[in-house]
Amino acid sequence: MRKQTDLDHGPGPTIRPLALNVVAGGAGFIGSHLCRALLEKGESVLCLDNLQTSRASNLRALEGHPRFRFMRHDISQPLPAELTRMAPRITRVWNLACAASPPLYQQNPEHTMMTNVVGTNHLLHLAEAAKARFLLTSTSEVYGDPEIHPQAEDYRGHVSCTGPRACYDEGKRAAEALAFDYGRAGRTQVRVARIFNTYGPNMDPNDGRVVSNLICQALRGDELTIYGDGSQTRSFCYVSDMVAGLMALMEADIDGSDPVNLGNPDEMTVNELLGHVLALTGTAARVVHRPLPVDDPRRRRPDISRANEVLGWAPKVPLAEGLEATCAWFAAELAAAKPAAAGFAG
């Protein structure tokens, strides 16, 4: 992946790109879509990823793009000198880095916490040095198992800070606190998106989320797993809508502002989602029920009034359409004899 691109040039004949984006977590599900959208917009992208839970194969289509570069790095560790030296040219810093599914982020809770807190701080330092704008992807998990519906941004949440999900939930809350402190002190311009459930191509088939779980189980003809009785609700946003929301938020003129929920307010039960997947895949596999994980939220629906008002944003892709695209992508992934990720040398 390390090749001569216009990102590598010092002063010289190459036209300097107007916008250089650092996208931490850019090999992840949402991150890879964001990288592509920024390139399509004509900007340059430096993708930073440790490939812990993200997939280099997500970047296959971007490899070799003249305005794209990949740097393998774990943001919980001090940033590479090569990156910090590029600060004068960096205009935007996006933090999408952190394992986001409970089974994965709970494998090493200390690392999850450090990624969110120390990693965010490293990127805030970079943004400050670069005089770049900074966007943190926070999460609906900062609301925990919410007691009000839908969740607006001023809801303070219902999070257990002692349970097995706390490394992520509290890590993100701490990352928000850090970001807003940088903003208040005028150290850098900050934007905080609270991302609700998102789905689409490039999801990790094995990360244990309900959409990918059900689709992959259906496509493989495996039993379909429902945790609890399936009456818990979720709201699913298609990834292209999410990326449009993130880009609108980064560019919006709302300094010193509050966090902004991004997600699809179309709430449904997990059983309803199951119905869609069964219809779409035509699987005859049976459904098995397993116990709800500890602190699993019972309901989750974003109030997106603020995003609507300040960004003019709302999701556009209907669930049926998004699920169909997602199913098609998973079918192609599963059909591929071997994962292609191995060929990617970051």
Place this chain on the structure above:
Amino acid sequence: MRKQTDLDHGPGPTIRPLALNVVAGGAGFIGSHLCRALLEKGESVLCLDNLQTSRASNLRALEGHPRFRFMRHDISQPLPAELTRMAPRITRVWNLACAASPPLYQQNPEHTMMTNVVGTNHLLHLAEAAKARFLLTSTSEVYGDPEIHPQAEDYRGHVSCTGPRACYDEGKRAAEALAFDYGRAGRTQVRVARIFNTYGPNMDPNDGRVVSNLICQALRGDELTIYGDGSQTRSFCYVSDMVAGLMALMEADIDGSDPVNLGNPDEMTVNELLGHVLALTGTAARVVHRPLPVDDPRRRRPDISRANEVLGWAPKVPLAEGLEATCAWFAAELAAAKPAAAGFAG
């Protein structure tokens, strides 16, 4: 302060102390009382402190004690090799390190967050390497501006993770999350105390807490400052009671357990406290009102049922008695021509 004591001896004729305590924040208000109590119990104490908001003068009485040693260090930085080499002899690690009053911890919110998260992680690593038991002093601030009264440990709190107090409140919540993750993974035995308002000798006269503010203003004949209308409530625990609670919690056989509130459930308004201070000092100074700080909690009272049940602990010192001792101490402090702290070379 660096002198030959039994803490410095390697193998040799010196009798190895049965218990070596590392007390981070040991020069602080509660920390200094804890150090003294541990020494009085016959144990050894290695006090770790950056002297950021704590006062070396708090340790004056311990200086030269053969089982006491001071090491100046900021726990947000990697621990000194000299300390980590002592791990095999360390039996208890206490984390009382962090600026705790809003004006002070808000001076450098990034450092406050890093002290709580990275600092706690450094000490957890030390405890793990030492196979020592670890105690985190968390705070009633994890409940934020609570919506239920009194606050029991299973209340998830009402904290703003975006406001100016978040660096402390969310830092402590993240520190709790880390500690319980170490505990769940069997990496070290953890204890988490949620400390409510505490007062007594060795408080910093300038740290902006209501008890020290009012007493010092009264003793100096200054105007007495009440934030808001004074109807907000607090519950004040005398420091000797708090230290007894912390020591009971550290030694209690409650592995894998939950956090434990420590504080005095005797709730009063700030105006009632003011009445006590006026009566005790006989000041004729007038009272001025100032606006309530952002996110200032309106009510705060611990439910100490769990401490009662699992530790057999309850506070014993009545407010009148505690306030009298505190006033006497502040009077002596203010009378001293110059602060004596300068003489202490940590």
